[in-house]
Amino acid sequence: MKKAPTTLRDVAKKAGVHFSTVSRALNPETRQLVASPVAEKILRIADQLEYRANESAVSLKTKRSFLIGVFLPDITDPFYPPIVVGVRKRLMKSPYVAIVGDAERPVGQERHSLRAMKMRPMGGLVLATAKLKDIFVEEAIAERVPHVQVLQVTAKPASSTVVVDQTRGMSLLVQHLWSLGHRRIAHVIGPQDVSTGVGNLAGFRAAMQAAGAAADDGLIQVAGGDSIEAGRMALEGLLGRRKRFTAVVAGSATLALGCLDAIKANGLACPQDISVCGYNDVPLLDRISPALTTISADTIQVGWFAADLLVRAIEHPSAPPMHIVVQPTLVVRESTVPAR
Amino acid sequence: MKKAPTTLRDVAKKAGVHFSTVSRALNPETRQLVASPVAEKILRIADQLEYRANESAVSLKTKRSFLIGVFLPDITDPFYPPIVVGVRKRLMKSPYVAIVGDAERPVGQERHSLRAMKMRPMGGLVLATAKLKDIFVEEAIAERVPHVQVLQVTAKPASSTVVVDQTRGMSLLVQHLWSLGHRRIAHVIGPQDVSTGVGNLAGFRAAMQAAGAAADDGLIQVAGGDSIEAGRMALEGLLGRRKRFTAVVAGSATLALGCLDAIKANGLACPQDISVCGYNDVPLLDRISPALTTISADTIQVGWFAADLLVRAIEHPSAPPMHIVVQPTLVVRESTVPAR
DNA sequence: CTGAAAGCGCTTACAG
DNA sequence: CTGAAAGCGCTTACAG
DSSP, X not given: OOOOOOOHHHHHHHHTSXXXXXXXXXXXXTGGGSOHHHHHHHHHHHHHTTOOOOHHHHHHHHOOOOEEEEEESOTTSTTSHHHHHHXXXXXXXXXXXXXXXXXXXXXXXXXXXXXXXXXXXXXXXXXXXXXXXXXXXXXXHHTTOOXXXXXXXXXXXXXXXXEEOHHHHHHHHHHHHHHTTOOSEEEEEOOTTSHHHHHHHHHXXXXXXXXXXXXXXXXXXXXXXXXXXXXHHHHHHHHHTTOOOSEEEESSHHHHHHHHHHHHHTTOOTTTTOEEEOSSOOTTTTTBSSOOBEEEOOHHHHHHHHHHHHHHHHHOTTSOOOEEEEOOEEEOOTTOOOOO | OOOOOOOHHXXXXXHTSOHHHHHHHHSTXXXXXXXXXXXXXXHHHHHHTTOOOOHHHHHHHHOOOOEEEEEESOTTXXXXXXXXXXXXXXXXXXXXXXXXXXXXXXXXXXXXXXXXXXXXXXXXXXXXXXXXXXXXXXXXXXXXXXXXXXXXXXXXXXXXXXXXXXXXXXXXXXXXXXXXXXXXXXXXXOOTTSHHHHHHHHHHHXXXXXXXXOOOGGGXXXXXXXXXXXXXXXXXHHHHTTOOOSEEEESSHHHHHHHHHHXXXXXXXXTTTOEEEOSSXXXXXXXXXXXXXXXXXXXXXXXXXXXXXHHHHHHOTTSOOOEEEEOOEEEOOTTOOOXX
16 A cells, blocks of 8 residues: 655654644754754654655645756757756755756747646746747746756847857867868858857857958858758758868767768768868767867756756846856867868 | 736636636546536636646645656666657657656665655656666555656566567677677676666577577676776776687677777777677767667667556556567677678 | 535744 | 644535
8 A cells, every 4th residue: 555655744743743833843944933852853753754845735835846947959969968967966955856848849849848837837947948039038037937048048148048158169179270271161050040050150250360361151051950961961062162171160069970971972081181170079979980079068067057057046036147158178089180 | 027827716717607617627537527618618718818737736636746757877878868758759748747867876866866756756757777676666666656667677577667679689689790700709798787787698698599609608798887998898808818709799889889999909900800799779889980780779669668658557557567578670880790 | 517615735924 | 932724726525
C-alpha cells in the first residue's frame, strides 16, 4: 500500500503543537517566532518523519512556483546541454528545479509551449531561444514572469542577459587568419533574425576593418538556417561566384561542417586550399578531419550565471536587469593554416 | 500590473452558472453531466477568457501530478538527449510535461534527486540510470510511482522497460569483423554493474561462440567507467599483455574513442593495424578520423515508447509491465577493414 | 442536470 | 509565543 506522505498535521500531532506552529518552525524566515526548544523539537520530529512540504499546496497558497523552465533551440545540438548543466548546478541547493522546455521551431509548437507555460505557473525562465523580436519574451515581460535570456537575445533586452562576447570572438578568429597571411576571407553567417547572427556579422566586419581591410560583401553569405546543409549550400554559393578567397569563417560549428562538405564536393581540400574556422566548440570537433579551429566559450558558466541572475530576479523583482558578457577563447586546430 | 489569471469562478460568473458546473463542463470525462448548450457556452467563454486550470490546485485536490521526470546518466553525452526528444514527442498532446532530472553520479547528488522527487510528487518517471541493483528504482516501486526503465535496467525489472537488443548488436559487430577475416577479437567493455555492460559482454561471448570460436578471456578488459580515459586505459592494458588481436569491439562510442587514442599512443594505426568498432552512434562519429564503425539504434523511438508505456502505466496502474526491445543496426565506416 | 459543501495541505494575518 | 481561522483554486461526493 502506498502510504500517505507526512503532512504538517502528522508532525504537529507528534510534537503536541498546532500545525501552524510547525509551519512556522519549519520555515527559516519565521522560525524565530517559535520558542527555540519547541522549534528544535519540531525540526527533529519533522526530520524523523521525513516531512517534505507538499509543493502543490505551497504553490497554491503562495502563488509562487519553483519550476524553472529552460528553453533551448535544440536539445540534441551538443552546444546547448551544458547550459542545463550550469543552471542545474546553480539551482542544486535552491528550492527550484529546472524543466527543459520544448522550443522546437514550428510555430505550432511554440504556441504549445507558451500555453503549457501559462497553465503551469513558472517560477522563472531561462530562454536560449530569443529572436531579435520574440513574442515569447514579450509575453514573459507582459506577464511579469521572471526570466533571463542567454546566448541569443532580443534587440533591446529589457530582461537580464548572459551572452558570449561576439565581437571578441570574431576578432580572435579574424586576427588568427590574418596573422596566417589570409587577406581574402569569406564569411558564412547564420540567420539574421537572431542576435548571434547579426552580432557575428557585425563582429566580422569590425574585425576586418581593424585588421586593415574592409570586409568584402561579395564574400559574405547568409545561410538559410543553422544546419550542415545550410552551411554547405551557403559555401557552394560563394564558391560558385568564383571570387577568390583563401579562408572562411563560419557562424557556427554546424555551418562549418557544411563548409567542409562544400569544399570537398568541389574537389578542393581543407586546409590546403581553403582554411575553415567555426564558432562554438562542441565535443569531437577536435577529432574530425581536419580538426576544426573554432571559438570556445564556457557554456556551463553561462548557464550558471543565468540561473544566478534568475534567482535574483525572482527574489528581488524590482532590481534592474543585469547583463553578463562571457569571454570566449580561440582554439586553433588543423583546419586553419598559412595562406599559400 | 500582473493581472490575476482566470479562475473557474471568473468563467462561472460570466456564464451565469455555479463554478462546479464549469469544472464539469471543462473536464471531458464529466462533460456529459452538463446540458449540451450550457457546456458549449462554458467552453466558449473559457476559451475566450483563456482559462487554464491551476495545476497546483488540481494536483493538490486529485493528488496527481503531471510532471514526468526523465533521468539521464549524463545530459552532455549526445547519446541521451534524443531520449528526451522522444519522450517529449509522445507527451506533446498529453497533459504531462517532462522534467530532465539531475542524475549525476555522486551518491550525494542522487540522494538530492531522490528527495527532490519525493517532495515534488511526480506523475511518473523515465529512468535511464538504473544499475543492476538500484535504490532509486526500488524506491519508485515501493512508493508506487509509475515508471519505466530505458536502455539500462535492473537485474529483474518489475517495471516496464524499453531496451535495445544487445545480443543482436554484438552479433552484428562480431559477424562483421569475422567476415572481414578477424579471428582474434578483443573486447573493451563498460562497467559490469549496469545491464548494458553485462548484456554486451554476454552478447559478445554468444556471438563469438556462434561464429565458431570461444571468446578469449585474456582479450576481454572491463573499463573503469564510460569515459574516453577509461577506454584508453583498458586498451592500453590489453596491448600491454602482448596478446595478439586484430580487432577490438568497444562497449560504447566513448570507450571506442579511448581505444583509438590508445592505439595511436602505442605507435599503431587504426584501421591498418587494428580495426575498432564502437557501440551506440552519435553525431560526428561519421566525421572523425577514422570514421567509426558502430551499432546504431533509434533512441528517439526508445524515448517515445518509454513515454507511451509510462502514460499507460499511469492510467492503468494495475496493468502488467511491458517490455519493448528495439532492434539496432550496423553502420560500417572506416575503422574496420579486412584483417591482414 | 445543477448547486452547495467539504477538503486537498499549506501560509499567514488575526487574536489572545 | 501559540492557536484558530480563512482561503489559495480546484474536484467530487452529496443533495435536490
